[in-house]
Amino acid sequence: MPTLTRWFLRSALVYLVVSLLIGVMLAAPHGPTLDVLSPVHIHLFMVGWITQMIFGVAYWMFPRFSSEAPRRSERLGSVTYVALNAGLVMRAIAEPMVTLRYATPWPAILVLSAVLQWLAALAFVVNTWARVKAR
Amino acid sequence: MPRLACWFIRASLAYLLAGFSLGAIMLALKATGHQGMAIRGLVPHVDFLLIGWTVQLTMGVAFWILPRLEGGVSRGAVAPAWLAFVLLNAGVLLVALASVQTLASAETMSSGRLVGRAAEVAAALAFAVHAWRRIRAASVDAQVR
Numbered sequence: 391m392p393t394l395t396r397w398f399l400r401s402a403l404v405y406l407v408v409s410l411l412i413g414v415m416l417a418a419p420h421g422p423t424l425d426v427l428s429p430v431h432i433h434l435f436m437v438g439w440i441t442q443m444i445f446g447v448a449y450w451m452f453p454r455f456s457s458e459a460p461r462r463s464e465r466l467g468s469v470t471y472v473a474l475n476a477g478l479v480m481r482a483i484a485e486p487m488v489t490l491r492y493a494t495p496w497p498a499i500l501v502l503s504a505v506l507q508w509l510a511a512l513a514f515v516v517n518t519w520a521r522v523k524a525r
Numbered sequence: 526m527p528r529l530a531c532w533f534i535r536a537s538l539a540y541l542l543a544g545f546s547l548g549a550i551m552l553a554l555k556a557t558g559h560q561g562m563a564i565r566g567l568v569p570h571v572d573f574l575l576i577g578w579t580v581q582l583t584m585g586v587a588f589w590i591l592p593r594l595e596g597g598v599s600r601g602a603v604a605p606a607w608l609a610f611v612l613l614n615a616g617v618l619l620v621a622l623a624s625v626q627t628l629a630s631a632e633t634m635s636s637g638r639l640v641g642r643a644a645e646v647a648a649a650l651a652f653a654v655h656a657w658r659r660i661r662a663a664s665v666d667a668q669v670r
Binding site for chain 1: 526527528531534535538539541542545546548549550552553555556557558574578579582
């Protein structure tokens, strides 16, 4: 298993635990303020756990691009990992702060988190597209 | 990788990018205080990522790696799997189009969304018809050989 896949998969497991813990907090009796964590709960699960797990396994198991570069670009793979996780963590903090109407710098951080997550998806698609090929 | 798996997986990658693009726009709108506009993109955002990306990728990989039939030379009835591909993508696109409120009357949009969702169910059924026989113990294949 490539090193980058191990990073993807272990990070995914961390997000799974954290997202389910937030789910427990939301299910327990709580004040209305805590409801701002609802979108964070969903996105840590869907992006941090499911999508990240897919990214890691696809990077590892999809058909080789070539014998010289089996996983196509390792740099794009790393960009995917760093951008996805940086974007997701920034989002998990900035989105509740924006919802609670905290001012600068949270809106700017939220926009940056959106750009980073989008960049991660773009890097993954570019790196994976050419590995999806018919024999 | 068989050709249909390529179609499924490449379409799922396209939906991944479309879903994340829409999500990024929604998040930026939320950050700039346009929460009302952001919420309009929610239905296609969820449909692109849940059905278009996750479900479609799963179908593509399943079509590729599930045990083959007839001693390992056949993937069985391929037509239902192609039908699933067409219906799933038509369904997702229809649901997304029906969410653009300015295209037609609210009633037409509602009907469009309903037809789109029905197409997604039909895609799931068609894929189940294809995959059912391929879900079996490995020893069955050895016995056939």
